[in-house]
Amino acid sequence: MSRAERDLLALDRAHVWHPYGPMPGRSDPYLVQSAAGVRLRLADGRELVDGMSSWWAAVHGYRHPVLDAALAEQAGRMSHVMFGGLTHEPAVTLAARLVELTPPGLEHVFLCDSGSVGVEVAIKMALQAQRALGRPGRRRLATWRGGYHGDTFHPMSVCDPVGGMHALWTGVLPAQIFAGPPPARFDPDYADSLVTMIERHADELAAVIVEPVVQGAGGMRFHHPEYLRVLRDATAAHGVFLIFDEIATGFGRTGRFFAAEHAGVSPDIMCLGKALTGGYLTLAATLCTPEVAEAISAGEGGGLAHGPTFMGNPLACAVANASLGLLGDGGWAHRVREIENRLTDGLEPLRTAPGVADVRVLGAIGVVQLDHPVDLPRATAAAVARGVWLRPFRDLIYTMPPYVTDDADMARITAGIAAAVAAG
Ligand code: PLP
Numbered sequence: 001m002s003r004a005e006r007d008l009l010a011l012d013r014a015h016v017w018h019p020y021g022p023m024p025g026r027s028d029p030y031l032v033q034s035a036a037g038v039r040l041r042l043a044d045g046r047e048l049v050d051g052m053s054s055w056w057a058a059v060h061g062y063r064h065p066v067l068d069a070a071l072a073e074q075a076g077r078m079s080h081v082m083f084g085g086l087t088h089e090p091a092v093t094l095a096a097r098l099v100e101l102t103p104p105g106l107e108h109v110f111l112c113d114s115g116s117v118g119v120e121v122a123i124k125m126a127l128q129a130q131r132a133l134g135r136p137g138r139r140r141l142a143t144w145r146g147g148y149h150g151d152t153f154h155p156m157s158v159c160d161p162v163g164g165m166h167a168l169w170t171g172v173l174p175a176q177i178f179a180g181p182p183p184a185r186f187d188p189d190y191a192d193s194l195v196t197m198i199e200r201h202a203d204e205l206a207a208v209i210v211e212p213v214v215q216g217a218g219g220m221r222f223h224h225p226e227y228l229r230v231l232r233d234a235t236a237a238h239g240v241f242l243i244f245d246e247i248a249t250g251f252g253r254t255g256r257f258f259a260a261e262h263a264g265v266s267p268d269i270m271c272l273g274k275a276l277t278g279g280y281l282t283l284a285a286t287l288c289t290p291e292v293a294e295a296i297s298a299g300e301g302g303g304l305a306h307g308p309t310f311m312g313n314p315l316a317c318a319v320a321n322a323s324l325g326l327l328g329d330g331g332w333a334h335r336v337r338e339i340e341n342r343l344t345d346g347l348e349p350l351r352t353a354p355g356v357a358d359v360r361v362l363g364a365i366g367v368v369q370l371d372h373p374v375d376l377p378r379a380t381a382a383a384v385a386r387g388v389w390l391r392p393f394r395d396l397i398y399t400m401p402p403y404v405t406d407d408a409d410m411a412r413i414t415a416g417i418a419a420a421v422a423a424g
Helices: 001-016 065-077 088-099 115-132 155-159 187-202 226-237 290-298 314-327 332-350 376-385 407-421
Strands: 032-036 039-042 047-050 108-112 142-143 175-179 204-208 241-245 267-273 283-286 356-362 365-370 395-400
Touching: 001 175, 039 290, 047 065, 047 407, 065 226, 065 314, 088 108, 088 283, 108 115, 108 155, 108 290, 115 204, 115 226, 115 241, 115 283, 115 290, 142 376, 175 187, 175 267, 187 204, 187 226, 332 356, 332 365, 332 407, 376 407
Parallel strands: 142 175, 142 204, 204 241, 241 267
Antiparallel strands: 032 039, 039 047, 108 283, 267 283, 356 365, 365 395
């Protein structure tokens, strides 16, 4: 490592917070110099295949010529302009496309800056609409355990409350209502427990919020899509809104364009983020039905009480439009199926490896769950030694690769996971 790189890392440790990290930093992060295709190039010259798609966002890989061109072209025209009283083509085109692509019934789009804020907006929509409909007592949310919806306060209140990332905040966050974690197989008793929860709490419930089919950062668990239909019927019967958080699952990751399609269910409110811009820029979208929008608009204040500075950022919207254009040829579906096959071939044999509790694969998501907490530095270093970037957490070693990862690089990723399992 050069002197300049050592100096940079010393400054990083001294001054730069990393996610959930201490300050000053206690271990050096890997220093990335550039990224292209599915590879991260480290400052010391090593190249790593990115098994994480930069936290599940970079579905087309890095430096994609179409996305680079869209960004450069938009930067040449207008990088940002306030959204109050002004509008622009990239945002309007994006909103119209999202309405077309998302499940039927979602017609209005709020463009904000990150997934967590997108979930805040969804919750605000539900609370504001209930209030406007003459039900101001409906201020609580229900969900199931094992979820993750972001790091700001209201989203934290619907993350897994026990052993989750936000256990620290118990007693500070609004008290929400939790069902048990959704089982992988369909269990009619569990489905009944969801209905009972909604019936019992209907008078105080604004909305039910869930990640459809795959719970991501709360534990990388998959559940039966039928539970989404059960939630749809029970919430509709009691005037409770249904929010799907598709920030992690949207844009093909589970093998369908949106995970809601596994169940053929439309929510009242839906959150998108991460892969919305192909991982290039921070952007989220919260969509809702006319029923929700009309209630809010007819209520106190006459509109949704939210308006961030970087709302509808044109650079982010232009890249999102280019990313949707790339996905529009449908090639992603074939590639995600191939990745699913490669993950099954590569990870299933680990089921019998020492320390492995479970292996699960869905779409471009491969998970190995251990029977003990992962030794993060050792597991990461073992994958890096195989030329693969992974970021395990808790007892989970997993991959969500870019869709453009070819078979040879998929073999490298599954070998990296095997090495991480052996080390961690
Ligand atoms: N919702 C889900 C399902 C997520 O997976 C995440 C992030 O991992 C978020 C919300 C929060 O998104 P962001 O990190 O962009 O704030």
